[in-house]
Amino acid sequence: MSKIRKNYCGSSEHEVSRRQFLGSAAGGIAGASLLAQESLSAELKKQGKSVILLWLAGGASQFETFDPKPGAVTGGPFQSIQTSTPGVRISELMPKMAARFKDTCVIRSLNTRNGDHGSASQLMMRGRKDEASLKYPDMGAVLARELGKPESQVPDYVSFYLQTEGRNFSGSGFLGARFGPMELSKSVMPENINKPDHISEIDFHDRMALRNLWSKNFEQGRVSGTLASHQQAYLRVNGIMDSQKLFDVTKEPQKIRNQYGPTQFAEQVLIARRLAESGVPFVRVGRAWWDSHGQNFETHQELVPELDHVMATLLTDLEDRGMLKNTLVVTLSEFGRTPGINSSLGRDHFANAWSCSLSGCGIKGGSVFGKTDERGDKVVEGEIGAARLFATIYKALGINPQKNYYVGSRPVPLTDPGTEPVKEVLA
């Protein structure tokens, strides 16, 4: 916690950088100006990169997924199976991922110390805790900012979250509405994305042209970043509306739809792939109901095979399309589940030793990082928290985790000062 604030100040020595930041926003060419600050090769590395986050809301059990402990008192009824990497075993509920483990790195050593759904979700979406007076942007907003283009004709942060459990913790924080998520909470089709029936295509186009004329007149002799963002927003309308076809899963060949399967989660992940393919830098697909305080094993017996199938299908599909080297697939929850099995045969919240996985872009596939003890009570090797996980994700995408944003004159790095990515996880 204390680390977050190391760089705080209101000193005038940051004014130059701040103006560079504002200036770039004002010109509506944020990308170009920031490019000058970073090396060209670093910038090129980021091009065309996307992240698909499979968010297992409620907290998936590491024992029934990536860190099985068969035979231990905490292990539960399921066995482990051999993956395509010799010596690495995962839960028998994940045979398909076991078979195509080559692109995936499992991290078994998360200790995030927060077992409360609300604040842990925020922590795992932002990589740190908000301050009293500073709301941090989440991973999606940061990646929208880093990987998206200002003039992009597709959304740059899409979040599917149709279930009711564990919503409302994402957000763009101090980055503001420009980088906020397009939230799909009622249907898989975004709100206000379709042209209403009461206006024809031609009229829609004509009235926009009229608006743009007023805008051009007004901009004479006036410079402001907010003004530029307003114009930018309207210039993106047609492209975003056009991207509605990306959200229409029926546009996908039946063969591919069959591969993913008929479930809601599978369809959303397929849509996520369509979005990533068209240049959307960040898509989150929320899959709820992992919070198995009772009947943990039945719950996981139902949910894990679906996850296994969809995740393996997604990775194969991305690979077939040549997208996997540029697409990072993250499976993450707000926390894991207790080693102890309670009297309702459930597992409760547990944040001291749990797992997540990273696959594809920039990741050392077929590997495992970190280790828990025999019963899964604690991390014995490679312990990391949310900050290092985020630094690793950013680094895998070619983004410097210590790059600064400016809030007022205060520099705020993407991850807490001094946070190192986990190099063993990176390709």
Added chain:
Amino acid sequence: MLPPSTSIEKAIDYYIEASWKEKKIKPAVAADDNAWLRRVTLDLVGRIPTSSEAKSFLEDKDPAKKQKSIEKLIASPLHLRHQAQEIETFLMNGTKGGMSEYLTKAIAENRSWDRIFKEIILADESDASNKGSSDFLKSRVKDLDRLTNDVSVAFFGVNVSCAQCHDHPLVHDWKQDHFYGMKSFFSRTYEVGNFLAEKEYGVVKFLPNKGKEKQADFMFLTGKTVKPAGMTEPTKEELKKEKEMVEEWKKNKTQPPKPKTSTRAMLLELALAKEDRDFFAKAFVNQTWNRFYGFGLVMPLDQMHSENPPSHPELMNWLARDFADNGFNIPRLVKGMVSSKVYGLSSRYEGESTPLAKDFAMARLKPLTPMQMGVSLRLAGQFLTGNDQDKKIDEISKGSKGLADQFAQPTEDFQIGVTEALFFSNSNRFQTECLGEGKDKLVTAMTSLATPEEQADLAVWSVLSRAATSDEKSVIAGYLKKHGANPQDASKQVLWSLMASPEFRFNH
């Protein structure tokens, strides 16, 4: 420094003009009458002027018409509501709570800023006229760190959160002692059911980044300290008794009694002492200046400290002294701020090198707040006639919250997202609330006019509060003719284009 007898607007113009001279800056020209009226109406009553208000102001030949408009706007009930909303936003933004009940009353009764500050910090609702005043503390009391910082930011323009974990690396003013010193004043406050209570004892201990754990002094930002009673831990016996009392209060749902010494009251004494009330006065002056001029004399607003001086130190000192000496009178300050020539400059700069925001040599574009957007959009879609316009405007204003909620609260370096443009373009809500047809509706009034030129004129007057230029008139008339097959739809499209324009989106 200019003498205290100088008027606020004269002092503003004097200091700002002096800085232009020194930096050889050529300011923008004065805004035209319509731009000025739109600006001041949005700033004081939170809505655009109606077409009839805009027209009659333009025609008014009285040389004192601006001053008269300001007086009239400030005296209107809408001003009180808007003023209360603005203060509520900066006090409560980011919390789930509101405090409109208390603020509406306090502003309506013209309570001074120091009185409002006292009532919020004392949070004593036993006096019915202070009902709702405890909402500021209540919405934060579960998180004392946040409460400490929010009080410092809202009332003193100082963000001390950095000093929670370490002495400020670059700002020598702020040490951990200051953060925990400020926190001490609130550390005895806690919630009992729906009420706030304050203990008779309690201190804050913290672990400095160097050395052993230490006990914080009750220290104000100036470094001054006080020593209240109750600096020792209570005995087990006392704690047991207290626990029983709390249970009793909870059960009976009663307001716990006031403590003999309130440390929050002690903070008030320190903060408002004549020699140290500068923090308090300057923070509000800066906040208010930022609201009307779109950029604080000190930026960021929560970084008022010695390493980050105001752009115009003498003006800041003069305004703070004036505000304090005149009893922290809010309307007086507001009126002075919007009466200056600097306030009335054009937002367009014709010269070569555009001046910086901190030069105040041109008006800054201010994105409309959610409420300004909601009310103004709904009002723009109306064509009000007859004598009861004020009443109708009041009704429109009261019914605008839902539409307002579609927009984001502007922040520093505010960026407008595509969601807003999609809402304008495709939502039913926008179509229904802003472009409806029928009695008192602009679409209907427009289509009843004989010529496209007259229609264009009415559209621009109603939405942009000014006359259309001849170019605009011919473009709009051309559009209406081209789309003449369905006049209602054509009118709606024209109005849409004006409402979605930046000229509408900003207070300029």
